[in-house]
Amino acid sequence: MTTPRFTGLSSQLTLAALAALVGLIAAPGRVEAHAIESSLDRLESLRDGLMLESHFSNGEPVKGATVRLVPPDGGQPVEVGQIDAKGRLSFNMPKGADGNWELQVDAGPGHRDFLEVPTQAGQAQLDRVSSSDPELKPTLFSVHEHRSLLLIGGITGLGALVGGLAIQQRRRG
Numbered sequence: 001m002t003t004p005r006f007t008g009l010s011s012q013l014t015l016a017a018l019a020a021l022v023g024l025i026a027a028p029g030r031v032e033a034h035a036i037e038s039s040l041d042r043l044e045s046l047r048d049g050l051m052l053e054s055h056f057s058n059g060e061p062v063k064g065a066t067v068r069l070v071p072p073d074g075g076q077p078v079e080v081g082q083i084d085a086k087g088r089l090s091f092n093m094p095k096g097a098d099g100n101w102e103l104q105v106d107a108g109p110g111h112r113d114f115l116e117v118p119t120q121a122g123q124a125q126l127d128r129v130s131s132s133d134p135e136l137k138p139t140l141f142s143v144h145e146h147r148s149l150l151l152i153g154g155i156t157g158l159g160a161l162v163g164g165l166a167i168q169q170r171r172r173g
Contacts, residue, residue: 036113038105052089054105061087065107072099095122
């Protein structure tokens with residue numbers, strides 16, 4: 001069996017067509033992340049109690065996700081429970097907790113949320129809670145930029161294909 005070889009203009013046209021096809025197929029459409037959005041409030045009935053609510057970006061509750069508190073010194077995480085079927089979990093901060101604790105909502109790889117919870121003497125300072133994600137690292141391009149580059153590559157490849165065909169037609173005729 002022989003392997004086909006591409007030479008000259010026909011190979012350039014074939015490669016341009018492949019680039020155009022890949023770019024045009026990969027670029028259109030929607031990219032949907034299944035992110036978790038969490039909020040933290042004080043329970044009205046308990047001074048020290050907190051209510052965590054976590055939902056996916058589509059509104060579904062994050063059922064069964066494990067919730068942990070990580071102390072500011074990076075010590076041993078404290079598991080506080082699992083989110084119920086309505087996307088809620090009530091818990092207390094550890095007694096005497098101080099500093100910026102990290103609250104982790106873990107529903108598996110790619111489905112996590114992180115809140116920084118400033119705490120004084122075991123009381124969460126809810127007006128200073130912020131979202132943070134230590135797993136997110138700066139990347140050279142975002143997903144949308146990658147898709148844009150693929151689209152540009154596809155259009156460029158398509159242009160090369162049309163230009164190559166025009167040159168080939170002129171040479172023949």
